[in-house]
């Protein structure tokens with residue numbers, strides 16, 4: 145594919161040997177706790193793929209800091225009044241299809257960065273909370289377009305990202321719950337001046353029309369999680385199963401009703417949503433943003449990352 149000409153592709157074997165002569169990566173012993181949180185994530189993935197990725201993030205952070213210091217020196221006219229731009233969060237954007245594993249990737253990276261650099265404050269959020277609430281989507285005939293660009297309040301998201309970079313205060317952002325399949329009323333997450341912020345969402349590399357700023361303008365590093373759509377469909381269905389297991393005895397859960405049906409029917413329903421909503425969204429709006437990423441993590445059918453693309457230019 146021609147867009148891949150912009151990237152150097154590393155096989156997993158090549159990628160795993162990259163080590164940076166800097167702070168130590170968290171010892172494997174500690175990582176095993178992390179892996180048990182995400183039972184099917186292989187310890188090998190953490191060691192072979194995420195450890196070099198954490199080092200790469202560290203290089204990017206140090207380079208950004210050096211560039212800022214050099215710019216400050218450049219703009220200093222009176223040495224007794226040195227320009228000192230305040231430190232701002234280093235923002236990592238993660239995108240990819242619904243159910244490709246963005247939030248799992250974000251959680252693992254979050255945990256590893258926290259453990260490896262205990263002096264850095266690392267936070268993460270998902271942009272799902274910036275979806276319009278179901279009531280609004282319904283009113284506008286957009287319920288079947290959930291996840292498409294028009295279903296997000298992109299202005300609010302861009303304003304929020306701008307505040308992340310410019311404000312010196314803690315900021316709140318809206319939360320989404322898969323259990324109620326809606327934005328959670330009156331509940332918020334907090335971003336409290338982190339050193340590193342991971343922002344994960346299907347829409348974060350998109351360029352909405354009629355806006356002067358894009359979400360990705362605020363990213364210092366961007367990662368796209370990629371996989372063949374037939375695999376993602378399978379993972380979507382598996383996650384659907386998990387949602388149904390959780391909902392089985394909970395009538396307040398969005399998936400309760402479908403969880404009472406035979407699994408075959410539920411799978412048909414999941415497939416219908418996949419083919420009518422999430423796959424078209426992937427093909428039309430998400431995948432075309434892939435080449436904006438600095439790094440593409442490609443996953444094979446068992447979730448293992450088999451190659452890593454790093455943007456050259």
Ligand SMILES: Nc1ncnc2c1ncn2[C@@H]1O[C@H](COP(=O)(O)OP(=O)(O)O)[C@@H](O)[C@H]1O
Nearest residue numbers: 184185241242243244245246247248379383447
């Ligand atoms: N590395 C992984 N190993 C095993 N399962 C994974 C991995 N990454 C994601 N999954 C599973 O795949 C499904 C989709 O992942 P999730 O992180 O929820 O995707 P997204 O945030 O992109 O929608 C979930 O059921 C999750 O448990």
Ligand SMILES: CC(C)(COP(=O)(O)O)[C@@H](O)C(=O)NCCC(=O)O
Nearest residue numbers: 241242243272290291346417421422
């Ligand atoms: C809320 C979402 C757009 C978020 O994407 P995700 O975090 O799952 O990648 C998605 O989970 C979703 O609900 N899509 C609409 C179609 C569906 O019910 O799957």
